[in-house]
Amino acid sequence: MTQVTESQLRNRGEALGRSLPPGSILLFRGEVGAGKTTFIKAIATGLGVDSATASPTFALVHRYQGRRGPVFHIDCYRLGEPDEARDLDWEGLLRDGDVLLIEWPDRAGPWLPQATHQFGLSHVDDPDLRRLEES
Ligand SMILES: Nc1ncnc2c1ncn2[C@@H]1O[C@H](COP(=O)(O)OP(=O)(O)O)[C@@H](O)[C@H]1O
Numbered sequence: 001m002t003q004v005t006e007s008q009l010r011n012r013g014e015a016l017g018r019s020l021p022p023g024s025i026l027l028f029r030g031e032v033g034a035g036k037t038t039f040i041k042a043i044a045t046g047l048g049v050d051s052a053t054a055s056p057t058f059a060l061v062h063r064y065q066g067r068r069g070p071v072f073h074i075d076c077y078r079l080g081e082p083d084e085a086r087d088l089d090w091e092g093l094l095r096d097g098d099v100l101l102i103e104w105p106d107r108a109g110p111w112l113p114q115a116t117h118q119f120g121l122s123h124v125d126d127p128d129l130r131r132l133e134e135s
């Protein structure tokens with residue numbers, strides 16, 4: 001079990017982003033406020049994304065330009081039911097994306113692609129720390 005401060009989480013995310021091979025598909029689980037988006041943004045930075053140029057495409061999918069190619073942040077939080085995930089262009093995301101970062105993956109149900117990395121974030125007693133697990 002690892003407990004991390006926010007800056008440690010960002011540092012880990014950036015280092016991970018710098019080392020991810022093309023085609024990586026990462027899943028992030030954890031309750032609201034656990035730090036998933038914070039971690040994802042740091043990973044994107046490590047992939048060469050300049051957050052100033054981040055441009056949301058539509059509600060669920062954010063497309064960022066990384067140094068090797070597009071980085072897609074897919075936030076399934078707003079999916080009402082797994083069948084709504086069918087309407088996401090998974091084929092296009094898998095074809096065009098250098099890396100996919102998927103938040104609330106279980107809401108995509110059977111449409112979820114096979115992951116290469118899975119992370120869980122959770123609150124602990126200290127509000128400045130989070131538990132980070134890789135599975
Ligand atoms: N150790 C920590 N790691 C990550 N976030 C932290 C930490 N401590 C405090 N925070 C705060 O918790 C919030 C996490 O928000 P966010 O990353 O959007 O979570 P999620 O996407 O899981 O809902 C941020 O406001 C962040 O500043």
Ligand SMILES: [Mg+2]
Nearest residue numbers: 036037038103
């Ligand atoms: Mg989030």
